[in-house]
Amino acid sequence: MIMPMKVLEExxxxxxxxxxxxxRVLDGVLTGYDDYMNMVLDDVEEAGEESTxxxxxxxxxxxxxxxxxxK
Amino acid sequence: MIMPMKVLEExxxxxxxxxxxxxRVLDGVLTGYDDYMNMVLDDVEEAGEESTxxxxxxxxxxxxxxxxxxK
Amino acid sequence: MIMPMKVLEExxxxxxxxxxxxxRVLDGVLTGYDDYMNMVLDDVEEAGEESTxxxxxxxxxxxxxxxxxxK
Amino acid sequence: MIMPMKVLEExxxxxxxxxxxxxRVLDGVLTGYDDYMNMVLDDVEEAGEESTxxxxxxxxxxxxxxxxxxK
Amino acid sequence: MIMPMKVLEExxxxxxxxxxxxxRVLDGVLTGYDDYMNMVLDDVEEAGEESTxxxxxxxxxxxxxxxxxxK
Amino acid sequence: MIMPMKVLEExxxxxxxxxxxxxRVLDGVLTGYDDYMNMVLDDVEEAGEESTxxxxxxxxxxxxxxxxxxK
Amino acid sequence: MIMPMKVLEExxxxxxxxxxxxxRVLDGVLTGYDDYMNMVLDDVEEAGEESTxxxxxxxxxxxxxxxxxxK
Numbered sequence: 001m002i003m004p005m006k007v008l009e010e011x012x013x014x015x016x017x018x019x020x021x022x023x024r025v026l027d028g029v030l031t032g033y034d035d036y037m038n039m040v041l042d043d044v045e046e047a048g049e050e051s052t053x054x055x056x057x058x059x060x061x062x063x064x065x066x067x068x069x070x071k
Numbered sequence: 072m073i074m075p076m077k078v079l080e081e082x083x084x085x086x087x088x089x090x091x092x093x094x095r096v097l098d099g100v101l102t103g104y105d106d107y108m109n110m111v112l113d114d115v116e117e118a119g120e121e122s123t124x125x126x127x128x129x130x131x132x133x134x135x136x137x138x139x140x141x142k
Numbered sequence: 143m144i145m146p147m148k149v150l151e152e153x154x155x156x157x158x159x160x161x162x163x164x165x166r167v168l169d170g171v172l173t174g175y176d177d178y179m180n181m182v183l184d185d186v187e188e189a190g191e192e193s194t195x196x197x198x199x200x201x202x203x204x205x206x207x208x209x210x211x212x213k
Numbered sequence: 214m215i216m217p218m219k220v221l222e223e224x225x226x227x228x229x230x231x232x233x234x235x236x237r238v239l240d241g242v243l244t245g246y247d248d249y250m251n252m253v254l255d256d257v258e259e260a261g262e263e264s265t266x267x268x269x270x271x272x273x274x275x276x277x278x279x280x281x282x283x284k
Numbered sequence: 285m286i287m288p289m290k291v292l293e294e295x296x297x298x299x300x301x302x303x304x305x306x307x308r309v310l311d312g313v314l315t316g317y318d319d320y321m322n323m324v325l326d327d328v329e330e331a332g333e334e335s336t337x338x339x340x341x342x343x344x345x346x347x348x349x350x351x352x353x354x355k
Numbered sequence: 356m357i358m359p360m361k362v363l364e365e366x367x368x369x370x371x372x373x374x375x376x377x378x379r380v381l382d383g384v385l386t387g388y389d390d391y392m393n394m395v396l397d398d399v400e401e402a403g404e405e406s407t408x409x410x411x412x413x414x415x416x417x418x419x420x421x422x423x424x425x426k
Numbered sequence: 427m428i429m430p431m432k433v434l435e436e437x438x439x440x441x442x443x444x445x446x447x448x449x450r451v452l453d454g455v456l457t458g459y460d461d462y463m464n465m466v467l468d469d470v471e472e473a474g475e476e477s478t479x480x481x482x483x484x485x486x487x488x489x490x491x492x493x494x495x496x497k
Binding site: 214215216217218219220221234236250275276278279280281282283 | 304306315323
Binding site for chain 7: 012020022024026031032033034038039040055056057058059060061063064
């Protein structure tokens with residue numbers, strides 16, 4: 001068995017896709033996180049319902065996260 | 072009586088279907104979880120309202136989970 | 143006076159109907175629960191807005207539960 | 214001054230009407246409750262948007278309760 | 285500076301209007317409350333989107349309260 | 356660096372505009388608050404989607420607050 | 427690895443864009459925050475669905491924050 005937080009740790013400095021509750025998807029490099037699943041991503045591209053934009057560094061509040069997909 | 076967490080434990084490395092609050096269903100192999108029902112699934116196929124996609128490994132935040140069905 | 147958790151205990155291994163926040167109803171045998179009202183049901187039939195399906199064993203996250211009706 | 218929990222206590226084994234967040238109203242005899250306002254009702258009649266049904270005993274999760282009206 | 289709970293205390297046995305999250309407004313005499321802002325009101329008149337009704341005593345779960353207006 | 360609670364303290368007895376989750380805006384004099392961001396406002400004018408009304412003193416439950424703007 | 431709170435600290439007195447749950451975006455200088463991600467911004471411009479307005483100083487309740495983008 002592997003702990004969810006351990007999988008986050010294994011993906012540090014790797015590309016992940018974050019799905020948020022508002023259906024936005026953030027693609028970027030996971031550079032940090034904490035116990036609340038607050039996360040820091042670098043080189044982020046955000047895909048919303050209609051468009052995509054580059055955001056650079058992003059801090060995401062954990063309570064908005066649905067799922068994380070390592071890429 | 073069986074504890075819900077015990078049923079998760081019994082389904083480690085087995086196929087489960089996860090229903091999320093946004094109606095997505097994730098089918099995959101349960102490889103980990105924690106006390107908040109955060110979960111790790113491998114070989115995930117996600118079925119949404121209109122389409123299905125393969126996601127590989129997925130970390131799901133427990134607060135989005137409605138129900139888990141062992142398969 | 144009877145405690146709500148005590149009524150759950152009395153209904154162990156009996157049929158209950160669980161109403162969830164998304165209006166799904168799960169009918170099944172209550173085989174377990176914990177302090178968060180996470181629950182395990184066996185022989186589940188789930189009735190949604192339009193259809194019914196057999197699910198076997200189901201773990202339900204307590205935060206999605208509206209009410210439980212012993213049958 | 215009277216504590217809200219004290220008013221619940223005074224209404225043990227009496228008729229109350231419970232309004233839930235999904236607009237359902239449960240009429241029944243309050244037979245139990247706990248600190249989270251989880252409640253047990255007997256002889257319940259539930260009135261929804263369109264119809265009424267008899268449910269017998271019902272356990273309600275406190276987080277779904279809007280208000281309680283002793284009758 | 286005055287604490288919000290102190291203002292509740294000052295309005296004990298006085299008329300207040302409670303706005304709930306579902307837009308209902310309860311007018312009544314505040315006879316009790318606790319640390320979670322659960323409240324007891326007497327002689328309540330409830331105004332919803334379309335109609336008004338007399339409810340007598342009402343226990344309101346604090347998590348549904350938006351604002352309280354002393355009258 | 357300044358703590359958010361410190362900014363509230365600096366605005367005691369001054370005009371602030373409170374945006375609530377339901378899009379109501381309360382303009383009034385901040386006369387109190389607590390650690391949960393429950394707040395007391397005096398001389399409140401509330402602007403909703405369609406109309407404005409004078410409310411006098413208002414106690415706001417912190418969980419409904421989106422942002423506070425000192426004026 | 428970098429902690430999310432550390433990235434906030436590094437952006438003190440710098441421009442950030444805050445996305446809120448109601449889709450508002452606040453652009454301003456981050457002058458403070460606390461452990462709940464409550465934040466203080468100065469020189470704020472708020473962009474909503476249809477219009478933009480200058481707000482000066484704003485205190486944002488952390489529970490409304492989706493993501494923070496340093497600029």
